[in-house]
Amino acid sequence: MSTEPTRNEPTRNEPWTPAQIPDLTGATAVAPGANVGLGLHTAIELARHGAAVVMACRNPDRGAAALGQVRAQVPGADVELARLDLADLGSVREFAASTLAAHPRIDVLVNNAGVVALPTRQVSVDGFEMQLATNHLGHFALTGLLLPALLTAPSRVVTVSSNAHRMGTIDFDDLQSERRYSAWPAYGQSKLANLLFAMQLQRLADRAAADLTSVAAHPGYAATNLVASGPGAGGSIAGRVIGLATKVLGQPARMGAWPSLYAATMPDVRGAEYFGPNAFGGWRGHPERTTAKPNAYDPDVAARLWQRSVELTGVDYGALTPKEN
Numbered sequence: 001m002s003t004e005p006t007r008n009e010p011t012r013n014e015p016w017t018p019a020q021i022p023d024l025t026g027a028t029a030v031a032p033g034a035n036v037g038l039g040l041h042t043a044i045e046l047a048r049h050g051a052a053v054v055m056a057c058r059n060p061d062r063g064a065a066a067l068g069q070v071r072a073q074v075p076g077a078d079v080e081l082a083r084l085d086l087a088d089l090g091s092v093r094e095f096a097a098s099t100l101a102a103h104p105r106i107d108v109l110v111n112n113a114g115v116v117a118l119p120t121r122q123v124s125v126d127g128f129e130m131q132l133a134t135n136h137l138g139h140f141a142l143t144g145l146l147l148p149a150l151l152t153a154p155s156r157v158v159t160v161s162s163n164a165h166r167m168g169t170i171d172f173d174d175l176q177s178e179r180r181y182s183a184w185p186a187y188g189q190s191k192l193a194n195l196l197f198a199m200q201l202q203r204l205a206d207r208a209a210a211d212l213t214s215v216a217a218h219p220g221y222a223a224t225n226l227v228a229s230g231p232g233a234g235g236s237i238a239g240r241v242i243g244l245a246t247k248v249l250g251q252p253a254r255m256g257a258w259p260s261l262y263a264a265t266m267p268d269v270r271g272a273e274y275f276g277p278n279a280f281g282g283w284r285g286h287p288e289r290t291t292a293k294p295n296a297y298d299p300d301v302a303a304r305l306w307q308r309s310v311e312l313t314g315v316d317y318g319a320l321t322p323k324e325n
């Protein structure tokens, strides 16, 4: 993917929309959680602008339906479907192996899939708390396993966080929320982990002089399935209220994908930046650069979380780790 400025860059007076995405012909993009919500709109726009898109979805039927939607909206789209369950490290390894075999070069990875505020503590196949497993550890493992292809080209890794990172802390003494589980703090922890990961990945890429740009994005508040499958899943009154609020107050899902799309494609993006909507305190609007809370940039917390993530996933990012003499 070219990093030269193009005529599609936004002007000062023109709010950014996906119409300004540069030509992505020849680029390969991997989009986890592409069957619905932000991920589907991310896949549609990447394909519309010429990228070959691997739609990585955990449910084959929902994935096939989404593949059909992309093809209907983008005739001739170069899209394929692959199975990926981020809450199962075996599935992540299988997906990575088959994707590396088919695509030795990956230009764009959008770590987008997620679950939110599960009312009761659930665990992944590997025994990790489900939000940490899906939102952070699964993407951590996926990115590390795809590194050989990401390091073949100047590549972009976009990790999707949330305003909810502000309510998160990394509880190293109870990372898996075994002693105390609370739905929103656990989500906040996973979304803070997304930011710490994005920033630390850029630090390691810089140290290794790798041509990899790692950034983060958040959608503000977007009307997607996220709440219905999280706090709304139990049918509680609170869940239904949040679900209704999301439908009424949330911006359309396609707009929620814009910060990710800007971060994934625009030539002026630099490593360790964070993108989100520009209006209503970052809850809706067109993409702009934003800042996370200060401890998202703490290199010590990031390094400690990174080490724990290596131990938990067994993915060591060898290609970016300085070798000891």
Ligand SMILES: NC(=O)c1ccc[n+]([C@@H]2O[C@H](COP(=O)([O-])OP(=O)(O)OC[C@H]3O[C@@H](n4cnc5c(N)ncnc54)[C@H](OP(=O)(O)O)[C@@H]3O)[C@@H](O)[C@H]2O)c1
Pocket (backbone or CB within 6 Å): 032, 033, 034, 035, 036, 037, 038, 039, 057, 058, 059, 062, 084, 085, 086, 087, 088, 111, 112, 113, 114, 115, 116, 134, 135, 160, 161, 162, 163, 164, 218, 219, 220, 221, 222, 223, 224, 225, 226, 227, 229, 250, 256
């Ligand atoms: N919507 C918002 O207002 C909002 C706000 C802040 C941040 N976000 C973030 O935006 C991202 C996308 O969310 P969304 O709003 O588009 O929600 P969504 O419509 O619920 O989409 C979530 C996607 O993640 C997939 N997914 C969930 N668990 C998975 C797993 N174990 N393995 C693989 N895929 C899995 C889902 O697949 P299934 O269809 O199979 O469940 C779905 O494709 C998330 O990271 C979320 O935290 C959203």
